[in-house]
Amino acid sequence: MGDYTTQELLSILAMQGFAGFSLFSVLLLMALGLAIIFGQMGVINMAHGEFMAVGAYTTYMLSFVSEKYFPGFIQYYFIVAIIVSFLFAGLLGYLAEFVLIRHLYKRPLDTLLATWGLSLIMQQTFRSIFGAREVSPSLPEWLLGSYQPTETIDIPLNGLFVLGLTIVVTFAVYLLMYKSSWGLRVRATTQNRIMSGAVGINTKKVDRLTFALGCGIAGIAGAAFTTIASTGPTTGSLYIVDTFMVVVFGGAASLFGTIASAFSIAQAQSIMEFFISGSMAKVFTLLTIVIILMMRPEGLFSIKVRK
Amino acid sequence: MNFVYERLLGGKNAALGIAILAALIFIILPIGLDLFRLNLVGKYLTYAFVAVSLVLLWGYGGILSLGQGVFFGLGGYCMAMFLKLEASDPESTKIQSTPGIPDFMDWNQLTDLPWFWEPFNSFGFTVLAVLLVPSLFALIIGYTMFKRRVGGVYFAIITQVIALILTVLIVGQQGYTGGINGITDLKTLHGWDIRDDSSKYILYFINAILLFGVIFLGRYILTSKFGRLLLAMRDKEDRVRFSGYDVSNFKIFIFCVSAMISAIGGAMFTLQVGFMSPSFVGIVPSIEMVIFAAVGGRMSLIGVVYGTLLVNFGKTIFSETLPELWLFLMGGLFIAVVMFFPNGLAGIWEKHGQKLLVCIRRMQCVGAVKTLLNKRSVKLEAAGE
Numbered sequence: 137m138g139d140y141t142t143q144e145l146l147s148i149l150a151m152q153g154f155a156g157f158s159l160f161s162v163l164l165l166m167a168l169g170l171a172i173i174f175g176q177m178g179v180i181n182m183a184h185g186e187f188m189a190v191g192a193y194t195t196y197m198l199s200f201v202s203e204k205y206f207p208g209f210i211q212y213y214f215i216v217a218i219i220v221s222f223l224f225a226g227l228l229g230y231l232a233e234f235v236l237i238r239h240l241y242k243r244p245l246d247t248l249l250a251t252w253g254l255s256l257i258m259q260q261t262f263r264s265i266f267g268a269r270e271v272s273p274s275l276p277e278w279l280l281g282s283y284q285p286t287e288t289i290d291i292p293l294n295g296l297f298v299l300g301l302t303i304v305v306t307f308a309v310y311l312l313m314y315k316s317s318w319g320l321r322v323r324a325t326t327q328n329r330i331m332s333g334a335v336g337i338n339t340k341k342v343d344r345l346t347f348a349l350g351c352g353i354a355g356i357a358g359a360a361f362t363t364i365a366s367t368g369p370t371t372g373s374l375y376i377v378d379t380f381m382v383v384v385f386g387g388a389a390s391l392f393g394t395i396a397s398a399f400s401i402a403q404a405q406s407i408m409e410f411f412i413s414g415s416m417a418k419v420f421t422l423l424t425i426v427i428i429l430m431m432r433p434e435g436l437f438s439i440k441v442r443k
Numbered sequence: 444m445n446f447v448y449e450r451l452l453g454g455k456n457a458a459l460g461i462a463i464l465a466a467l468i469f470i471i472l473p474i475g476l477d478l479f480r481l482n483l484v485g486k487y488l489t490y491a492f493v494a495v496s497l498v499l500l501w502g503y504g505g506i507l508s509l510g511q512g513v514f515f516g517l518g519g520y521c522m523a524m525f526l527k528l529e530a531s532d533p534e535s536t537k538i539q540s541t542p543g544i545p546d547f548m549d550w551n552q553l554t555d556l557p558w559f560w561e562p563f564n565s566f567g568f569t570v571l572a573v574l575l576v577p578s579l580f581a582l583i584i585g586y587t588m589f590k591r592r593v594g595g596v597y598f599a600i601i602t603q604v605i606a607l608i609l610t611v612l613i614v615g616q617q618g619y620t621g622g623i624n625g626i627t628d629l630k631t632l633h634g635w636d637i638r639d640d641s642s643k644y645i646l647y648f649i650n651a652i653l654l655f656g657v658i659f660l661g662r663y664i665l666t667s668k669f670g671r672l673l674l675a676m677r678d679k680e681d682r683v684r685f686s687g688y689d690v691s692n693f694k695i696f697i698f699c700v701s702a703m704i705s706a707i708g709g710a711m712f713t714l715q716v717g718f719m720s721p722s723f724v725g726i727v728p729s730i731e732m733v734i735f736a737a738v739g740g741r742m743s744l745i746g747v748v749y750g751t752l753l754v755n756f757g758k759t760i761f762s763e764t765l766p767e768l769w770l771f772l773m774g775g776l777f778i779a780v781v782m783f784f785p786n787g788l789a790g791i792w793e794k795h796g797q798k799l800l801v802c803i804r805r806m807q808c809v810g811a812v813k814t815l816l817n818k819r820s821v822k823l824e825a826a827g828e
Contacts, residue, residue, distance in 0.1 A: 174596075178596065180596050180599075180600065236778065236782070239782060240781065240782075243781075244595060244596050245505075245507040245595065245596065245599060246785070247781075248507065248509070248596065249730075249733065249734070249737065249777050249780075250777060250778050250781040250782065252730055252777055253773070253774040253775065253776065253777025253778040253781075254774065254777075254778065255774070256771075256773050256774035256777065257771055257774035257775065257778075258774075259770060260767070260770035260771050260774070263767075264767065377603065377604060377607050377726065380600050380603075380604070381604060384597060384600055384601075413615060415611045415612075415615030416615055419608055419611050419612050419615065422604055422607065422608045422611075423608055425604075426604055426605065429593075429597075429601060430588060430591070430601075433591050433592075433593040433597060
């Protein structure tokens with residue numbers, strides 16, 4: 137590190153830190169949905185990454201359509217794309233829950249396998265429709281370029297946008313879970329399913345909507361993802377394990393824990409990536425989490441749940 | 444004799460099943476297939492070791508490990524390291540800048556053999572390492588997890604992450620592990636060429652014998668008192684714990700046994716296929732091995748061998764002809780097995796096949812078949828005229 141001046145080193149730290157924020161955003165958006173689903177129903181959705189890819193491909197399609205038919209719309213399509221991605225991924229999630237997952241709630245290990253099968257089918261569907269090559273939508277102009285607070289620091293605008301989007305979505309999820317009557321029902325079901333049923337909550341309906349919501353948020357993650365990288369059929373599976381780690385490390389069903397663990401994992405990985413090779417950064421990050429989880433299996437922050 | 448019959452073969456029906464499988468593997472396949480295809484079968488049978496280990500761990504123990512590829516890979520890599528050292532003697536590597544070390548180390552500017560490669564010059568050590576390294580690794584993982592009562596989905600996810608970590612590590616540390624290509628160009632075992640035709644036959648039979656040994660071992664474990672406890676733990680863990688048993692020790696033990704069984708498969712894989720690479724360690728191969736076990740029937744030591752063979756033949760056939768369709772089919776297989784056939788092929792056999800056998804035994808069917816055949820021949824004659 138002797139080749140750098142202190143200021144350069146600080147700038148690098150700031151920029152790597154910001155790159156970490158982009159990773160943080162995507163991980164958090166993916167993990168939010170997964171954490172809600174895992175916390176409530178105790179099932180892990182292996183196809184969660186593919187729901188993110190659904191959002192990414194939806195954004196790509198909308199960009200393609202607006203570029204071809206509505207050139208004036210290209211500046212604004214991205215906002216629409218976020219909403220459509222949410223709805224479309226949510227709808228698919230609703231269907232998946234109805235057809236597949238609701239039959240398997242009593243067998244969480246089998247759900248792992250079944251959703252893995254679902255992810256294989258979805259990946260091949262992407263490949264058949266969009267081809268094996270990675271695609272990326274053409275971004276509106278206001279997302280290009282960068283913000284330069286000092287001469288040596290260069291922060292891309294798309295990263296800032298994604299970070300902002302993540303904050304908005306996280307806040308919305310917070311409001312929904314902790315301030316709405318529906319959120320109350322979800323939390324009640326998480327804590328004691330049988331009692332919730334007894335007091336008149338339709339737990340099956342809550343399950344289905346929660347699952348759809350989780351997948352919808354993954355769709356938003358996909359839309360956000362297209363601004364920072366290109367999308368291929370296996371993009372989702374690249375992030376899925378990291379997302380699991382975020383959820384498990386943060387402690388299931390704890391919103392604050394999920395945010396904290398997404399932040400620490402993303403920052404650790406992206407700052408280390410500068411000093412050692414990318415693969416070793418990943419190894420050290422994951423290994424640290426696994427070791428911490430072996431010491432503290434319930435994760436960083438956990439609520440007491442009566443099983 | 445009674446011990447062999449009751450405990451290892453498992454009574455009349457199970458003994459018949461083993462006999463049929465043995466006939467298939469030792470007689471029918473070697474006679475019916477050419478060497479290339481037989482070598483493929485040999486390769487598939489090494490995956491069957493993992494499937495058998497999953498019957499013990501997952502079917503009976505209720506512990507789903509999504510990282511069995513780790514142990515398969517560790518066993519395979521231990522064997523590959525020994526074979527690679529033998530293949531890189533100073534004579535055949537004299538064009539390298541440092542003769543006497545494996546070629547990929549030379550390409551990565553290593554000038555000395557790393558310390559952890561040194562002991563693999565000895566075959567005895569290698570065999571021990573194949574058996575003990577994966578078991579020790581499983582012991583560490585199992586001890587830290589099961590003692591803290593981590594299980595179920597958490598355990599599955601963490602084993603999956605361990606598979607990912609090991610893959611990334613192997614790919615990243617190219618100079619020490621051969622990187623993404625793995626350890627290739629393996630030639631001889633103590634001067635015995637493992638690549639020519641006769642040795643391929645010999646390795647196939649050694650592999651098959653070992654597989655049956657492992658099946659007998661599995662049967663021995665499952666029919667013992669420990670096997671009953673394992674089942675009890677799967678269904679009502681708390682009750683077993685309250686009865687005074689230390690549940691975590693049993694889980695650690697079965698996890699180590701399953702790691703060792705998988706590792707034997709890995710070592711035989713290296714010997715038969717002639718290389719080892721990270722593509723047999725990671726997340727995808729590990730979960731595929733689970734599906735072999737699920738298709739065959741997670742509760743059946745014999746069924747999983749058929750499951751492994753069937754899924755792999757399917758994979759080979761489809762990737763040759765319709766590669767597009769394979770992932771759809773594989774995905775559908777995962778879903779169908781879980782939703783409709785939780786006990787796999789073995790379950791279907793028990794439900795319908797046994798009835799068929801009984802039916803045939805009672806000769807009721809025979810009569811029916813005879814009349815059916817008569818009718819058909821009458822029809823055929825009519826059609827002929």
